[in-house]
Amino acid sequence: MRNKYIIFALSLIFLLLFNCSQKKKEPLLPKSTFIKDKIDSVGNKFIREGKVMGFSIAVVKNNEILYNNSFGFIDSLKTIPTNNDHYFLMASISKLAGSTMVMKLVEEGILDLDDSLSDLLPDFPNKEQGSKIKLRHLISMTSGLKEYASTLDSIYVATGKSPTKEDYYNFFNSHELEFEPGAYYKYVNSGFVLMAMIVERATKMPFQNSIDRIINEPSGFNIELISSRINNPKMSNHFQLTDSTIRERKHWLWIKGDGGMTNTAIDLAYFPEKWMNGSMISQHSFKQMISPTKLSSGFSSEYGLGVKNGSFEGVKMFGHSGGDKTTYSMMFHFPEVKTTIVTMVNTNNTPSNARQIFSEVALIVLDKKKPNHKLKPLKNEDLSNLVGSYLSPGDKENKTAFIIYNEQDQHLYYTFDKIIENGEKMYNLGNGEFWIERWPFDRIHFVKNDNNKIVALKEFYGGYMSQLKLRMD
Known part of the structure; x- marks a missing residue:
């Protein structure tokens, strides 16, 4: 009888472990009620700031509505509240x-x-x-x-x-x-x-x-x-x-x-x-x-x-x-x-x-926290090969981005005038990727060619690539 209980217990543990491993294949999302309350709070915050007239937010998961709500107004007199069936x-x-x-x-x-x-x-x-x-x-x-x-x-x-x-x-x-x-x-x-x-x-x-x-x-x-x-x-x-x-x-x-x-x-x-x-x-x-x-x-x-x-x-x-x-x-x-x-x-x-x-x-x-890489230890990498000037094809010279290295704090800085004090400190995330505190959801990626030479940088805004700047020196 005891052996039967042991076998049953082991089988139960195996099933629990198997189910857990299966669930990890797809990241779990927070419950919809929690999502609604949190997003409503975000929407109301932006309206209270008084810098936007109106907006609409929709989230669909597995082809079903997870969230859909609207905030503010669609007219200058603020007589028509924004609804989910309004066009933008x-x-x-x-x-x-x-x-x-x-x-x-x-x-x-x-x-x-x-x-x-x-x-x-x-x-x-x-x-x-x-x-x-x-x-x-x-x-x-x-x-x-x-x-x-x-x-x-x-x-x-x-x-x-x-x-x-x-x-x-x-x-x-x-x-x-x-x-x-x-x-x-x-x-x-x-x-x-x-x-x-x-x-x-x-x-x-x-x-x-x-x-x-x-x-x-x-x-x-x-x-x-x-x-x-x-x-x-x-x-x-x-x-x-x-x-x-x-x-x-x-x-x-x-x-x-x-x-x-x-x-x-x-x-x-x-x-x-x-x-x-x-x-x-x-x-x-x-x-x-x-x-x-x-x-x-x-x-x-x-x-x-x-x-x-x-x-x-x-x-x-x-x-x-x-x-x-x-x-x-x-x-x-x-x-x-x-x-x-x-x-x-x-x-x-x-x-x-x-x-x-x-x-x-x-x-x-996505159940993520706002990124903050300020307190993470520095990556032990030689950053000198990233230093240089970068410009999108056809742009005027005053749009050149200068990447400079500060010996004192061992950080790269993104500048438009080569002056560290006027630039943005770049935090090294490894593999040519950098984070800037002022734009927490953006990233900068440096691009290598087949000869392992840095030839460009890409700027990702809110996750998607927006700009490609070519190395000029």
């Missing part, structure tokens, strides 16, 4: 949706990723550039085209006149490429302006028609361009924080492929599941989109085909963000926990922006 600007999340449309057209044989810009848009004026630039370059931020927005947007602000196709063409024709197509990564809107023109020419239909056919109809979503949703009473007004005052800002109605789409936060929180499961495009196309882009310069970019890749506090994620002076839309999926987090804000130029809100929500959802 997707901003550059539109790029991911647009690239998804491109991949569907590739599947249908209407487009090819290696088609040249000249073939896709025969009237593109600069034939030399048009022959070099491929469709894949346009949607992977590797075209070398100069950013149009700083010039044409400022003309609109000054004159109120929306840019035309001729304006875009004249701009591109008057500027040289900043680098050879495929050589480097640089985030610009220009490729996606042309992408929308390409889709319309290839399909012989307005851009919205392709959004409906490829995305909305198979998924049940309701993505619509701001130009057609502007008068919808559920469309949030747009605002900007200026001199501590929130003022209404006009919607820019001409934007299409690079940032003109609108939707609710909860619809976007369901987007990755439909995007991944074959509802809109094949899983093969999806995997192409999320794959890092191999650069001809000898290393890779974490930006795929309209997709930002990265990790938030060690948890892999992919998706997209969008904004102007600050971020006002975030949609990222965490495949390890089958969870998507979306934050959409209706205010520009605010510290209470979508990326800041997203980061605090992600800490709660």
Whole structure:
């Protein structure tokens, strides 16, 4: 009898250990009630600060709503409280949706990723550039085209006149490429302006028609361009924080492929599941989109085909963000926990922006603590090979980042003027990764080539790669 009890006890212990090991395969999330209370607290805190008019937060796990709530207002008089069915600007999340449309057209044989810009848009004026630039370059931020927005947007602000196709063409024709197509990564809107023109020419239909056919109809979503949703009473007004005052800002109605789409936060929180499961495009196309882009310069970019890749506090994620002076839309999926987090804000130029809100929500959802690497011991590494000047291709010299070493505290500093006191102390996390206290959710990664030489640094904002700066010395 005693032996039976021993065998039973050992069997029970084995089962408990087995179950524990199985559970470790997928990180556990906090209970939903705890999540709701914590995220509500975060949302209310940002509203109390008075630096944002309104925003919406949605979290979906395993294709079920884990959280969905809205805060603030969508009108300047503060008479319409923000609701979960209100529409916000997707901003550059539109790029991911647009690239998804491109991949569907590739599947249908209407487009090819290696088609040249000249073939896709025969009237593109600069034939030399048009022959070099491929469709894949346009949607992977590797075209070398100069950013149009700083010039044409400022003309609109000054004159109120929306840019035309001729304006875009004249701009591109008057500027040289900043680098050879495929050589480097640089985030610009220009490729996606042309992408929308390409889709319309290839399909012989307005851009919205392709959004409906490829995305909305198979998924049940309701993505619509701001130009057609502007008068919808559920469309949030747009605002900007200026001199501590929130003022209404006009919607820019001409934007299409690079940032003109609108939707609710909860619809976007369901987007990755439909995007991944074959509802809109094949899983093969999806995997192409999320794959890092191999650069001809000898290393890779974490930006795929309209997709930002990265990790938030060690948890892999992919998706997209969008904004102007600050971020006002975030949609990222965490495949390890089958969870998507979306934050959409209706205010520009605010510290209470979508990326800041997203980061605090992600800490709660992923059960993480705010990072603080100040007290960790220094990594015993020779940092001298990282010292130097770094600049994005085509940028002006005043944007050069200087990495300098301080002998006294044995830290690197990120500066723009080579003065330690004006710089940001960098904390070494090992393997070429660094943390800066001022931006706790950001990281800096140094890039080596095949000869083990430092050739660039990548800046990750809130987990995703945003900037690539090349070593200049």
